[in-house]
Amino acid sequence: MPDLPSRAPEAPARVVFLGGVGEVGRNMACVELEGRVLIVDVGLSFPTHDQPGVDLVLPDFEYVRGRREDVEAVVLTHGHEDHIGALPYLLREFPDRVLPVYGTPFTLALLEGKLEEHGVRDRAELRTVTPGEGASIGPFSMRFMRVTHSIPDGMAVAIDTPYGSILHTGDFKIDQTPLDGRPTDLHALAEEAGRGVHLLLSDSTNAEEAGYTASERSVGPVLTDIVARAPQLVVVACFSSHIHRIQQVVNAARANERVVVFLGRSMHQSVAAARRLGLLSVPDEDVLPVEALASFDPARVVVICTGSQGEPLSALSLMAAREHKWVRLREGDVVVLSSSLIPGNEPAIHRVIDGLYRTGADVYHVPAAPVHASGHAAAEELRLMLSLVRPRWFVPIHGERRHLAHHAKLATEVGIPPERVLICEDGDVLEVGEKVELAGRVPAGMTFVDGLGIGDVGEVVLRDRRKLAGEGVVVVVVAIDAHHGQLISGPDIVNRGFVFEQAAGDILEAARERVRLSLRESAEAEVTDPGVLEQNIRRVLGRYFYEATQRKPVILPVILEV
Known part of the structure; x- marks a missing residue:
């Protein structure tokens, strides 16, 4: 994109990365303008094997804590845990004020339950936004654009600065045939490019994947065929927020005259919210309570449950260990893991898959069967986004260092000068003026949640735990x-x-x-x-x-x- 016309010098904006840059998860960034702060996403991540006893990993809120009075609002791009999961903990830092939180209907529906569970619902003013519209608060003028992802109601957000907009894509893919008929709004993105995108912050998760990500719609026929050929019970495990995947499992069940059983607390919460908002269509008569499963013909049932990542006490893990209260797998049953393998979860997932095979069930999972389509853009889609938006400056986000490096290379291949492509890390501060440049660092470590304790487990405690576990x-x-x-x-x-x-x-x-x-x-x-x-x-x-x-x-x- 050609340089914008020269203008009188303005105070630069700033972007502060507190998570999600150089790692997968804990996505959180702060945009500063005229001394005020707008927070984009407040996500968490889950502990790795070398963090024994830790339940959740949050961003370091020290920087926000020091700017508490300057925080104007929070905007959430979508409802995944790595983008909204830490917000209840952040709101504890604001005991004396109500913080405006912008998000789409499904994002806020998922969030509201979390806030009530943590007892901080009264500290957030939930403001529903619709992609295609805009909002203003303090010095921030925002526009929202629809993007397709593995959860309904995802959006990108453009934030105006004196030098052009900062466009944050959120997590996205360019799916031309999404299940809900709401594709990524390329027209709105092109309009934003016409206004002048000064800085693009774009999802890098699948930057190493060549070509295009498969459409979500491609999974439906595979699931329908598996259900049609199954002689007995079918169990499908997926993320509880993946409403489009759940819809396709429901469609497969109904096409084969089966009823569905929902298992898992988060599954019930997500399904209830999606049905209430009209995002999931499943007649009441096709939903069977799990308590009635024992008295029902298993050849007429599809169980939809959580646990596709091998979580220890999830429904699927208990089934693999033959310890689930209601579902007892046996030879001839079919289990489908309709999800990707999140990095770091492979050992737990493989352990569950082995346990499922030991029950005698037939197991379908990637990469052996095409039972999943990613929600993140592959290399050609990222090139398309870069070419469409034509930013003056580019920073890849949402990925480990190798993902960021691959995405940066894609940007230079489509014509963005290498000196205008910056690879950042958690804690980096960008000054956004006529030039975009690194301007220092802020604290951006990890805050561990262990039971009721938040931040009271540090590296010393973890080192002792590792030593106790190992020696x-x-x-x-x-x-x-x-x-x-x-x-x-x-x-x-x-x-x-x-x-x-x-x-x-x-x-x-x-x-x-x-x-x-x-x-x-x-x-x-x-x-x-x-x-x-x-x-x-x-x-x-x-x-x-x-x-x-x-x-x-x-x-x-x-x-x-x-």
Whole structure:
């Protein structure tokens, strides 16, 4: 796109990335204009294997906390957890005000239940927007454009600045035949390009995938064929928010004169919201309560459930372990995992698939069967977006570093000068003036949710947990004379996760002897300080255990003074 006409210097806008840049998930960005802040998406991610005990991972809100009075509003591009899931936690940072939240009807319907569950519904003013319309608040003028994704009601948002608009695509694909007949609005995007897009922020998740992403409609015939050929019960697992996929499963069931059973709390919530908004069509008489499943012919039932990512207590995981209360899989049943493999979840998913095969069921999953179509644009669609929008500057977002790098390469291939393509990371601050350039960094680490605790688990705690999980713990209990430091009783040694006591009794007995010797030497040296004695025990046992086992368990001395 040619440079815009010159104008008098204006105060630059800023974009601050707090998540989703250099990673998949935790999508969150702040746009600053005239000293005010507009937040785009507030997502979460799920813990990896090296974050034991963690339930959820949130963005670091430190930057927003410091600008609390300047926050004008939040705008949500769509209703996936990695874009809205952390908003209930963010609202806790605003105890004395109500924050306007813009989103489409289905996005806000999913959000409202989360806010009520967290007890923060009164801190958000939900403002419904429609793609094709606009909204203004404070210095921010926004326009919303419909995009297709793996959830209804997705949208891109354009935010005006003195230098042209900042266009944030949200997650998207260019599906010309979407199930709901609402394709990505290329005309609106072209109109935005005509106004002048100064900076494009675009979804990079599938930048490594060549060609075009398959249409959602292509999955329907595959599901219908599987259901038609199934002799007994059919179970289909997918994301609860993927309403178009659920609709196609319902259509397949009805085409084969089957009823459907919905399983999973999030599935029931999403289905209820979608039916209320007219996004999901399923007659009441075709929905069977799970309690009635045992008395119904399984050859006339399709179960639609959660758990396609191998979540430990999900419906599908319990079925694979033969522990589900209502669904008992047997030979001849059919299970379909109609979803992608989210990076990091592969071991859990493969474990569930193995368990499903052990039940005797026939299992369909990608890549062995075409039972899923991605909701993200592949390389040719990303090229089309770049060519259509013609931004002066481009920053790829929503992806790991390799996704961003591939997307950046696509941008240069369609003619954007390399010096106008910036690859950023979480915490980067962009100054958006005539030029777009990096202007510093802000805190953008991870905030861990563990039970009721938010942010009280840090890297030190995780390191201890990893060590406990990997090497085990040894507790040494001794009673000593408080005055002379002499051993009165013990040492008693209890271990968990270090060695099996019955098979390694010699190791533990030798450890007890070394503790006795250490305490005897300390008593002879008139050392009675419990802290020093604990340190000596750790040193002596740590050296011995490593020599004997090549392991480094956590050693916890307990000294009782008598």
